[in-house]
Amino acid sequence: MYQLHIGNKNYSSWSMRPWILMRAINLPFNEHLHLFAGSANLTAFKDFSPTAKVPCLHDDNLVIWDSLAIAEYLAEQHAEVWPRDVHARAWARCASAEMHSGFPALRNECSMSIGVRIRLHAQSAALQADLHRMDALWTDGLQRFGGPWLAGASFTAVDAFFAPVAMRIQTYGLSLPSQTGMAYASRLQSHPAVLEWQAAALLETARDAAHEDDIMACGVVLQDLRAPSAG
Numbered sequence: 001m002y003q004l005h006i007g008n009k010n011y012s013s014w015s016m017r018p019w020i021l022m023r024a025i026n027l028p029f030n031e032h033l034h035l036f037a038g039s040a041n042l043t044a045f046k047d048f049s050p051t052a053k054v055p056c057l058h059d060d061n062l063v064i065w066d067s068l069a070i071a072e073y074l075a076e077q078h079a080e081v082w083p084r085d086v087h088a089r090a091w092a093r094c095a096s097a098e099m100h101s102g103f104p105a106l107r108n109e110c111s112m113s114i115g116v117r118i119r120l121h122a123q124s125a126a127l128q129a130d131l132h133r134m135d136a137l138w139t140d141g142l143q144r145f146g147g148p149w150l151a152g153a154s155f156t157a158v159d160a161f162f163a164p165v166a167m168r169i170q171t172y173g174l175s176l177p178s179q180t181g182m183a184y185a186s187r188l189q190s191h192p193a194v195l196e197w198q199a200a201a202l203l204e205t206a207r208d209a210a211h212e213d214d215i216m217a218c219g220v221v222l223q224d225l226r227a228p229s230a231g
């Protein structure tokens with residue numbers, strides 16, 4: 001059985017990706033949730049992850065410590081991870097790699113916090129450029145492969161890679177230029193695996209100071225839908 005190590009569901013966008021993928025395509029796994037604890041992670045997370053980061057997948061003696069590498073490892077054994085069509089598969093890999101290494105303004109200025117609703121102090125030009133690129137990328141996939149998912153009829157790894165973006169759109173009330181892009185964000189928000197992850201995130205009572213500080217710095221908290229903090 002796969003063992004998937006993840007961080008707090010409210011904050012950990014990288015953990016969310018393989019978890020959503022595995023849940024959406026019905027790959028059984030045991031979840032190991034590790035709470036973020038500032039610099040203490042560096043030692044505690046080292047017990048299961050060579051970079052002291054999450055996600056990290058264990059499969060018997062194999063350790064895979066990066067979200068994109070996890071998707072590729074799973075794809076070696078499960079054909080449904082990527083689209084079956086070679087063109088759709090190449091596109092899906094490009095889009096996932098772009099998410100993995102790009103969209104810095106979106107990632108830095110809109111830290112993921114699923115249970116909170118925030119009004120940003122400002123939207124930088126870089127953030128607006130990221131949102132325009134996101135919209136163009138999503139529209140391209142949906143038109144090229146016919147939807148409803150980014151690379152065709154089936155939910156695949158590329159959709160899982162953008163699930164945290166749909167959460168950020170919800171948290172920060174972000175707008176994409178097209179109806180097509182917004183409709184895809186809302187489709188992602190209501191996927192059963194995303195709803196399951198979100199429900200668990202809302203029940204979390206742990207708070208991580210570094211993540212909370214990031215969120216407070218970028219805007220005004222309008223609503224906090226999470227279970228009350230454990231203190």
Ligand SMILES: N[C@@H](CCC(=O)N[C@@H](CS)C(=O)NCC(=O)O)C(=O)O
Pocket residue numbers: 007011012013014015038041042052053054055065066067068100
């Ligand atoms: N490139 C890595 C990024 C992993 C990453 O940055 N994970 C964050 C959580 S979302 C983490 O573990 N942070 C802990 C820390 O920095 O102490 C991946 O794709 O898996």
